[in-house]
Amino acid sequence: MVANWAEALLKLQTVDLRIRDLENRLALLPKEMNELKNRRDIAVNEVNTAAAAAKKIELSRKSVESEIEKLRAENRKLQQQTAMVKKNTEYQAMLGTIALNEKKIGDLESRELELMDEFEAAKKAYRKIKANNEAIVNTIRSEFDEFVTFAGDLKKEIAQLKAERPSDIRGVDADTLARYNRLLAGKDGVAPLVKVENEICGSCHLKVTRQALANIQKGAVTSCENCMHFIYLDDAE
Ligand SMILES: [Zn+2]
Structure with missing residues (x-):
């Protein structure tokens, strides 16, 4: 989920x-x-x-x-x-x-x-x-x-x-949203929020840390420690 x-x-x-x-x-x-x-x-x-x-x-x-x-x-x-x-x-x-x-x-x-x-x-x-x-x-x-x-x-x-486009989103705090907007304006062209697959970050393609994975599992807002993009897991897949 x-x-x-x-x-x-x-x-x-x-x-x-x-x-x-x-x-x-x-x-x-x-x-x-x-x-x-x-x-x-x-x-x-x-x-x-x-x-x-x-x-x-x-x-x-x-x-x-x-x-x-x-x-x-x-x-x-x-x-x-x-x-x-x-x-x-x-x-x-x-x-x-x-x-x-x-x-x-x-x-x-x-x-x-x-x-x-x-x-x-x-x-x-x-x-x-x-x-x-x-x-x-x-x-x-x-x-x-x-x-x-x-x-x-x-x-x-x-x-x-x-x-x-919704200006504020339920369940997402202002700080997260501000960081999201900064990533969106970034020059790399990568989506601010990327999926983690096989423990690999969808933005920088490096292995995500154990700590980050544990955070995601807990449902906390999590960023890749390497590229700072938001990361999520989709267990259904
Ligand atoms: Zn990354």
Whole structure:
């Protein structure tokens, strides 16, 4: 038979360990949610980067186009001027400039064609990344929503368990309860009250002293002399 004090503490401990588990789980959520946010930011940035790359190519193409326009206008003007030039050397110089400009225009037109191809490729890449990353962002969003719901559920259950948790227990004195609470807050993660099996403490796994065993038999509140956890015996097993 389990002593009354141990039975009462075990009941409390079941609730407390559940609360501790839920709180530990809850504490992990902000990090997991931040990771989701980071993944979302990366996906959004990739789309923005692809859009910016396409835009940059289009701007280059427009600048090439306006350069071509400028050269053409210059040549039209030169053509008109040649008709009025009297000196042959001047005339030849003008024709030379016109020819040079034509050559430049030809080069720029090739460059413009290249940029148009690059722009098409960049647009295609952008559309692909956009479709892909929008799907990723949607998945992340629903995962995030699940976390929000999960956090709410955890908080609700913790609050409920805490509300139901008895603040004082019949048969357990205040000093014992205070020690129990200290053990519960301990970093080892072991339950404050552990069973003794084959005379071995369930917390530190060392042999329990004869004196401690005798105390348990008497029904007294007993601690392991090594690890200070409360210990009990379950004769029924
Ligand atoms: Zn122990």
